[in-house]
Amino acid sequence: xxVLRRPVSQAARKEERAAWVFLLPxxxxxxxxxxxxxxxxxxxxxxxxxLLSSPEWVGFENYSKMLDDPRLRxxxxxxxxxxxxxxxxxxxxxxxxxxxxxxxxxGLAIYRSVYYLPSLLGASVAVGILWRQVFGTDGLVNKFLxxxxxxxxxxxxxxxxxxxxxxxxxxxxFGSSMVIFLAGLRQIPEQxxxxxxxxxxxxxxxxxxxxxxxxxxxxxxxLVLQVINTFQSFTQAFVxxxxxxxxxxxxxxxxxxxxxxGFGRLHMGYASAMAWLLVVIVGLLTAINFxxxxxxxxxxxxx
Amino acid sequence: xxxxxxxxxxxxxxxxxxxxxxxxIASSIKPDALIFREPSxxxxxxxxxxxxDGWNALSHPFGVYxxxxxxxxxxxLLGNLVSCSxxxxxxxRLKFRGRAFFFGMMMLTLMVPIYVLIIPQYVMFSKIEWVxxxxxxxxxxxxxxxAFFIFLMIQFFRSLPTELDEAAKIDGxxxxxxxxxxxxxxxxxxxxxxxxxxxxxxxxxxxxxLIYLTKPELQTAPVALRNYVDATSxxxxxxxxxxxxxxxxxxxxxxxxxxxxxxxxxATTGMK
Numbered sequence: 001x002x003v004l005r006r007p008v009s010q011a012a013r014k015e016e017r018a019a020w021v022f023l024l025p026x027x028x029x030x031x032x033x034x035x036x037x038x039x040x041x042x043x044x045x046x047x048x049x050x051l052l053s054s055p056e057w058v059g060f061e062n063y064s065k066m067l068d069d070p071r072l073r074x075x076x077x078x079x080x081x082x083x084x085x086x087x088x089x090x091x092x093x094x095x096x097x098x099x100x101x102x103x104x105x106x107g108l109a110i111y112r113s114v115y116y117l118p119s120l121l122g123a124s125v126a127v128g129i130l131w132r133q134v135f136g137t138d139g140l141v142n143k144f145l146x147x148x149x150x151x152x153x154x155x156x157x158x159x160x161x162x163x164x165x166x167x168x169x170x171x172x173x174f175g176s177s178m179v180i181f182l183a184g185l186r187q188i189p190e191q192x193x194x195x196x197x198x199x200x201x202x203x204x205x206x207x208x209x210x211x212x213x214x215x216x217x218x219x220x221x222x223l224v225l226q227v228i229n230t231f232q233s234f235t236q237a238f239v240x241x242x243x244x245x246x247x248x249x250x251x252x253x254x255x256x257x258x259x260x261x262g263f264g265r266l267h268m269g270y271a272s273a274m275a276w277l278l279v280v281i282v283g284l285l286t287a288i289n290f291x292x293x294x295x296x297x298x299x300x301x302x303x
Numbered sequence: 304x305x306x307x308x309x310x311x312x313x314x315x316x317x318x319x320x321x322x323x324x325x326x327x328i329a330s331s332i333k334p335d336a337l338i339f340r341e342p343s344x345x346x347x348x349x350x351x352x353x354x355x356d357g358w359n360a361l362s363h364p365f366g367v368y369x370x371x372x373x374x375x376x377x378x379x380l381l382g383n384l385v386s387c388s389x390x391x392x393x394x395x396r397l398k399f400r401g402r403a404f405f406f407g408m409m410m411l412t413l414m415v416p417i418y419v420l421i422i423p424q425y426v427m428f429s430k431i432e433w434v435x436x437x438x439x440x441x442x443x444x445x446x447x448x449x450a451f452f453i454f455l456m457i458q459f460f461r462s463l464p465t466e467l468d469e470a471a472k473i474d475g476x477x478x479x480x481x482x483x484x485x486x487x488x489x490x491x492x493x494x495x496x497x498x499x500x501x502x503x504x505x506x507x508x509x510x511x512x513l514i515y516l517t518k519p520e521l522q523t524a525p526v527a528l529r530n531y532v533d534a535t536s537x538x539x540x541x542x543x544x545x546x547x548x549x550x551x552x553x554x555x556x557x558x559x560x561x562x563x564x565x566x567x568x569x570a571t572t573g574m575k
Contacts, residue, residue, distance in 0.1 A: 012398065018478035019399035020435040026409070026453070029446025034412055044423060093334035099317070100309060107310075107541035113562060114317040120558055120565075121324070124507040125525040129329050129532060133540065140326060151410065172320065177567050183570035226523040232416055235509040239529060255418060262422050263514055273416040282416055 023078045028295045031263035045272035055269065062273035072274070073259035074249045078163060079231060081254065086170040091219065094174040095210035098181035099211070112182070116175035127169070129237030132156055135165040154241060166251060169236055185211070216297040224289050231282055234259065254278060324551075331545040338540050345561045350541065357365055357542030357549075361534065362519045366548055368527035371516070372506060372550075375440045375523055378507040380498055382454050384442030387497060388490070390447045391456035396468060412450045425514060436558075439515045440508075444501075452497045455568065459493035461484060496568035499561035503554050524550045 021029075045062055047055035066072050080091060101108055121127050134140045135155035142152035155161045188211065196206045212219075234255040237245065245252030245260070257280070262271030322344075330338045334350040341347065352432045358365045393399070394406055428439040431501070445451060463486065471481045522530070528550055531543055558565065 015397055015478070016399045019393045019397040019402075021399065022389045022393035022478070022482070023405070025386040025400075025445060026447035029448045030387070030408070030412070031441060031445045033424065033446055033448050034415070034420065037420045037427065038415070040423035042424070044426075050555050051429065073443045097313075100313065103309075104308075105309065105313070110389055111313050111317060112566065114321055116566070117324075118320060120503055120554055121507075124551065124554070125509055126327075126550050128322055129528065129543060129547050132532075133324075134323050140323065140342055141521075143342040179569045180407060180568055186555075206552060218498075225554075228414070232418070232572070238509070258418055259510070263425075268426065272419075273424050275416065275422060278416050278418055282414070286414070298552075 016179065032126055041272045041275060044269050045276050047269045049265040049272075050267040051268055052266070056160045062270045063277075065270065066273065066277065071249060071252065071257060075245070075252045076253045077225060078245075078250065079254040081165060081225060082167060082170070082233070083230045084299070085164075086167040087230055089167070090155060090171045090179060090226065091222055093171060094177035094222070095181050095215075097174070098178045098185055101178075102185040112175075112179065115178055117174040118191070119139070119175040120175035123235055125235065127229055127241050128236045130295055131169050131236070132167060132240055135168075159246075159248040162241070162247055162250045168245070170233070171242075172231065177226065180222055181215070181218060188214045213298045217299060220289070220297045222295050224286055227285050227289065232278070232284065238283050254303050307402045309444075327544050328548055330547050331541060333541060334507060335539055338544075353539070353541035353545040354549075356539065357531070357546040360546075361531060362537075362544060362563070365524070365527065365549065368522055368524045369522065370548070371437075372523040372525070372553075373522060375437055375512065376502055376505045378437060378441030379444040382446075383449055383497055383501045384494060386445050386447035387449060387452040388456050388487065388494065389482070390453045392458055392486060394453070395457045395460035396465070396477065396481075409450050409453060412448075413454070421510070421514070428515065434515055435518050435521055437516075437521070440505075440511055449501070452501070455497060455571075456490065456493050457489055458571065463489065492564060492567065495561065499557055499564055500568060502557050506554055520545045547569045 044055060046057060046059055048058050048061075048062075049055035063286045101111055105111070118127075136142075137154035137157070139155070141155065145152040153161060155165045192210050192214070194205055196210050201209060213239045233253055233257055235252045237253040237256045238259070241247075241256075243256075243260075245256045254274070257281050261267045261274065318533075326342065329344045329346055332351055333341075333354055334348055337346065337348060345417075367511070385571040390409075394402065395475050424439070424443075425434075428434055430543050433439050466482050467485055467489075471485050476484070507525065509525050511531070512526050515523050516526060530545055531546060560562075
């Protein structure tokens with residue numbers, strides 16, 4: 001422990017006092033709306049609590065109950081598939097379009113807006129409702145497939161395909177990652193490409209040997225962010241499945257199951273335990289990401 | 304030639320992206336019988352009645368839900384602008400004991416999944432009988448709980464020369480005055496970004512509004528829209544689409560107005 005130094009001068013003390021005043025709302029929020037509830041959540045996770053009677057201590061029972069809860073396992077596997085398929089696809093599409101748009105194209109602002117718009121609307125209930133139709137039995141997707149004589153299934157009502165319609169919805173919102181890629185691409189000095197071209201590198205080689213290595217920090221940033229956010233998706237699974245996670249739990253996202261347990265069946269203790277498992281999983285995924293990043297992320301300063 | 308092909312591909316991709324949205328708008332003015340029969344965007348017959356039908360389909364006119372959304376959004380917006388900029392000013396410009404520690408704590412809260420907070424918060428707000436009021440959705444915003452925006456504004460404040468503060472101090476200005484009269488006015492881009500993102504996120508937010516607002520007269524537009532799906536169970540897709548379009552219009556307008564800031568905000572901070 002280092003000894004805290006007292007502010008020496010009158011002015012420093014005044015500045016310190018001002019800082020506390022400016023931080024007062026944040027302190028109250030931190031204690032009352034973030035830290036306090038986190039501690040409470042940890043406590044609830046070791047209780048049986050239905051909101052109506054007071055919490056009853058059960059120790060680690062909620063956690064051990066998770067081990068043989070088939071719906072919990074189902075929700076985890078649904079969520080893992082959702083993240084594992086949609087995040088790489090989304091990033092690939094975002095990077096591809098950012099590359100094309102970065103080549104000094106006319107009308108950049110318009111293209112960027114069109115591609116970006118779905119990111120803003122994608123989380124809305126209205127788009128969830130729209131998706132139910134687009135991937136419905138008579139929906140747009142099947143109308144399109146019909147042009148080629150293919151008779152598509154009711155994507156949303158089929159447990160084999162329902163999750164994939166949600167994955168398509170997620171990939172559709174690649175625009176925000178694309179904008180971040182575009183900003184990153186602009187940082188790469190033109191001379192690097194010129195030098196590579198002088199060495200006889202073609203477009204494809206320039207991409208692999210100049211663009212990708214210099215862009216790895218941004219790719220990594222997008223990846224970490226997307227994994228964290230995608231793992232916690234809720235609204236679209238709720239809207240598309242009508243709150244059930246169906247058909248046959250095929251779209252039972254982890255967050256949706258947590259909601260059902262907590263707010264549907266008032267198993268506040270169990271839902272809190274689930275929330276802490278989520279913290280552990282998201283933390284682990286992020287740590288894994290950081291661990292592997294050493295092998296492929298290039299920071300340009302020899303690290 | 305190359306450029307031409309590239310544009311053709313970009314336009315095709317763009318059309319695929321916006322087609323579902325345009326189809327929804329077109330469907331909202333088509334007679335129900337035609338919605339699924341013709342996937343084209345130009346309706347052969349139009350029926351604007353869906354807007355009136357949808358507006359009055361639930362227990363309250365849709366305007367009530369839009370107003371509720373507006374109250375929640377404006378409350379959140381004001382709260383974030385005031386509280387996040389205050390915290391950011393302290394972190395970016397003032398010296399105090401434990402600054403690095405508290406800054407780290409603030410950054411850590413960015414990573415906390417909301418599901419850890421939402422259950423105990425719900426318990427807390429139901430104990431003080433705030434369920435079925437707008438307070439649980441607005442009050443936390445006045446307490447700088449959206450760390451994203453604090454971070455955004457810290458970054459912005461740091462890019463401004465400290466000579467500004469020094470000069471004002473010599474002129475006898477206090478910290479409050481420096482914050483309010485000097486930093487805030489030149490931080491308009493950061494404030495606008497915060498306002499726009501708060502608007503869109505809060506307008507789209509569903510989970511919070513779903514659990515805290517259960518009385519029909521208090522429900523917000525997204526929650527009402529969701530209930531409408533249950534209520535009609537597909538009886539009239541036209542009016543359901545009409546109300547979906549209505550709830551997207553405010554986001555769309557904010558998008559058009561705030562585009563410049565949105566792109567900048569996202570590029571620098573990686574927000575959605």
